[in-house]
Amino acid sequence: MSLTPQSILNQINRRSFLSRTSLGLGATALASLAKPDWLSAGQAKGGLPGFPHFAPKAKRVIFLCMAGGPSHLETFDYKPRLAKLDGQSMPESFTKGQPIAQLQNQQLKCLGPIFKFRKHGQSGQEISDILPGIAGIADDIAIVRSMHTDQINHDPAHTVMNTGTSISGRPSMGSWVTYGLGSMSDDLPGFVVLTSEGGRNPQPISSRQWGAGFLPSKFQGVQFYSNGDPVHYVRSAPGINRDQQRNFIDTVGKLNRLRDQQVANPEIESRIAQYELAFRMQTSVPELMNFDDEPQHVLDRYGVKGMDGSFAANCLLARRLAERGTRFIHLYHRGWDHHGDLDRYMKICCGLCDHPSATLVKDLKERGMLDDTLVIWGGEFGRTPMFQGKGATAGRDHHMRAFSMWMAGGGIKGGVTHGETDELGYHAAVNRTHVRDLHATMLHLLGIDSQSFTHRFQGLDARLTGVEEEAQVIKPLLA
Numbered sequence: 001m002s003l004t005p006q007s008i009l010n011q012i013n014r015r016s017f018l019s020r021t022s023l024g025l026g027a028t029a030l031a032s033l034a035k036p037d038w039l040s041a042g043q044a045k046g047g048l049p050g051f052p053h054f055a056p057k058a059k060r061v062i063f064l065c066m067a068g069g070p071s072h073l074e075t076f077d078y079k080p081r082l083a084k085l086d087g088q089s090m091p092e093s094f095t096k097g098q099p100i101a102q103l104q105n106q107q108l109k110c111l112g113p114i115f116k117f118r119k120h121g122q123s124g125q126e127i128s129d130i131l132p133g134i135a136g137i138a139d140d141i142a143i144v145r146s147m148h149t150d151q152i153n154h155d156p157a158h159t160v161m162n163t164g165t166s167i168s169g170r171p172s173m174g175s176w177v178t179y180g181l182g183s184m185s186d187d188l189p190g191f192v193v194l195t196s197e198g199g200r201n202p203q204p205i206s207s208r209q210w211g212a213g214f215l216p217s218k219f220q221g222v223q224f225y226s227n228g229d230p231v232h233y234v235r236s237a238p239g240i241n242r243d244q245q246r247n248f249i250d251t252v253g254k255l256n257r258l259r260d261q262q263v264a265n266p267e268i269e270s271r272i273a274q275y276e277l278a279f280r281m282q283t284s285v286p287e288l289m290n291f292d293d294e295p296q297h298v299l300d301r302y303g304v305k306g307m308d309g310s311f312a313a314n315c316l317l318a319r320r321l322a323e324r325g326t327r328f329i330h331l332y333h334r335g336w337d338h339h340g341d342l343d344r345y346m347k348i349c350c351g352l353c354d355h356p357s358a359t360l361v362k363d364l365k366e367r368g369m370l371d372d373t374l375v376i377w378g379g380e381f382g383r384t385p386m387f388q389g390k391g392a393t394a395g396r397d398h399h400m401r402a403f404s405m406w407m408a409g410g411g412i413k414g415g416v417t418h419g420e421t422d423e424l425g426y427h428a429a430v431n432r433t434h435v436r437d438l439h440a441t442m443l444h445l446l447g448i449d450s451q452s453f454t455h456r457f458q459g460l461d462a463r464l465t466g467v468e469e470e471a472q473v474i475k476p477l478l479a
Contacts, residue, residue, distance in 0.1 A: 045190075047182030052447025057411025057479070058374040059184065061177065061442060062318050062329045064357055065161075066349070068154065068203050068336030071383035071396050072404035073425050074346055075128050077145050078117035081423040082385050086112030090386045094426045101152050101398040102339065103388055110424070111387030111394055114343050123415030130350045133358030134377075134406075139415040140361055140370075141377075141406040142477045146419025146428040149381050149435050152400045154203045154337070157380035162209045164436050164464045171213035171455075172221065173439060174328035176464040179212075179219045179455070180448055185325030187284035189222040192326050194314040196226075198352045199335020200345040210330060214457045216266055221330060224317070226309030230289050288320055302359050312356035319363055322373055336379055339388050340395040361408050370409035374445050376438075378405030385424045402428045405438070411445040413479040433474060439464050440471035445478075 073079060090108035115130045121138030134141070151157040156166045163170040171179070174191040183190030193210045210221030224230045260268040289307050291299065294316070299305065304313045311333045318329045333353050338345045357377055364370040382403025383396030402421040408414065420430035440450040443464065450471060454461035465471035 045182040045184070045186070048180050051180050051182075053449045053452060054447050056445065056447030057372070058409070058445040059372040060322050060327050060329070061174075061374045061376065061410070061446070062322065062360070063174075063331065064315075064353075064360075064375065064377040065330065065332045066336045066353065066377070066379040067158070067205060067332045067334045068199070068201070068338070069157070069379040069381045069383060069398060069403070070336045070349070071338065071342070071346070072145070072402065072421075073111075073113050073383065073385060073396070074115050074342070075131060076126075076143050076404035076406070077402075077421055077425050078113060078126055078128070079385070079421075079423060079425045082110055082425060083112035085110040085424070091424075094422070094424060095386075098426075099152050099400065100384075103384065103386060103397045108386045110385055111342075111396065115346070121415060125415060125417060130346055131354045133355040137358050137361050137408070140365065141408045141414055142412050143404060143406045143417045144419055144433050144438075144474070144477070145402075145404050145417060145421060146431050146433045147378070147382075147403045147405050147435070147438070148428045148432060149400050149403075152381070152398050154380060154398075155206065157398075157400065158205065158209050160435055161380045163213070164439055164466050168208060169211070169213055170462070171215045171219070171464070172210045173442070173464055174210060174221050174330055175212040175215050175219040176453070177328045177443075177446060179215050180453055181327060181446060183325065183327055188288065188321065188324055188326050190327040191219065191221040191330075192321055192328075193221040193223040193330045193332070194317060195223070195332045195334065196309055196311040196314055196352075197334040198311070199333075199337075199349040200339075200341065201337045202334035203337055205332050205334060214462070215455060216269075221328075224285075224289075226307055226313070230285055230307075284324070288324065289317070291316070298363070301363070302356055310356075311353050312359075315356040315360040316363075319360060319367075319369075322364070322369060323367075338383065338395045339397060341389075341393045342395045343392070345395075364409060372410060374410030374412065374442060375408045376405065376442070377407070379403065382425075385426050399426075401426060407441075407477065411479050412477055416477065418474060418476055431476075434471070436465045436471035437474055441474045441477065444473045 088110055090110050095108055115128045117126050117128050119126050120135040123139050125138035125143060127135040127138060149157055149160050151160050151166050159168060160166050162172045178190035195205060212220035222231065256268050256271055291306055302312050302316045304310065304316055307313055314331050318331060321329050335349050361370065361375055364373050382399045384399045387394040388397045389395050402425055418431055419428060419433055421427060422429045443450045443453060450463065450465045454463050460467065
């Protein structure tokens, strides 16, 4: 064989590869025998090489979204000064030049808190009487009172909360997390979405809120439904048995691989993976959604009898998903848009969401799962200190300058309150926390450096936390 510069280089590369990787391959084989799930926890299930960047505190996230924007002034942020000014004109110094949603060109008057607040737990967290369940886990949660966002209306504010930007079509946070870390389950999606409703004017939630954007489509959220099939088309067609379905999947997979050899499109790989996952879900999803294996005392604690589509049932389902390896679980409860009849609808929404939220945290804690499960609770924005409407049916308008959220588990220090608003709850004033700071903290707890977590899109290294300014990890909340 004649020697050419290229053939010599090929020989060197082969020798170098064999000599340098033999020990590594042997070590990898030994590790995989000793711990079979070691390799599958990374790239084999969709994670990126080198992820996580450092030892994570949390393995998974359960995000409890109170869609519509719960009032921070009736839940976690008591304002004595606002109570004293109830019914009086709102000081112009707070509102002049500020964006207002539906109260534009109207006389602005203060609405004091309509529920009492008390201190709870050894930590003395101050929480409204309308939330007795969450008050009971005061020492397990960290309350952030200084949240603020960029958008004042529901859909764009949800878009900021979910994607870090108001630009439609960007990847959701659940997609970013599963793109970086992959799934921990072979039989269920890595990112699952559940919805419930109850309260005033349930706002629609667009499916793009859990879309993958410019990331591969296999990382988009999968919505589970409470009525009919939990996932569309999860059942085989009538007359098709499991062996026939398996043959169909194999044949389609071969055709897709032939096409991929011609065009090398990453979406074809996603399509193959999703066909395989869907086949496995035909067995795993019915088992997941069947609560018959739950002890009666667990069903009683959550207040559920079965999969009835309630927020309580979705909280129990979230725990079951977490046990089975789903990485990101996003629950939306639609009904918190309280422009009017605030007293009535706060009681309805808190009645539906307070106890199950607290029960989920307690259940995870008792099962030893809270330590590595990050639970986040809150809406897309808050509500104004000014009232909207008249008399006993008054409500509050959208508010982007200040709102409250809480977190628990997954490396969060319980029993602490972070940040403050001004004396009327209008502006986040101390330790102001943007939604992107929340994202940076979530990623940090998952072992991801948010500044290094990028995906090249249209010539830009895009990030969940944005490129406009550096998002900050909320370090006082870390255990």
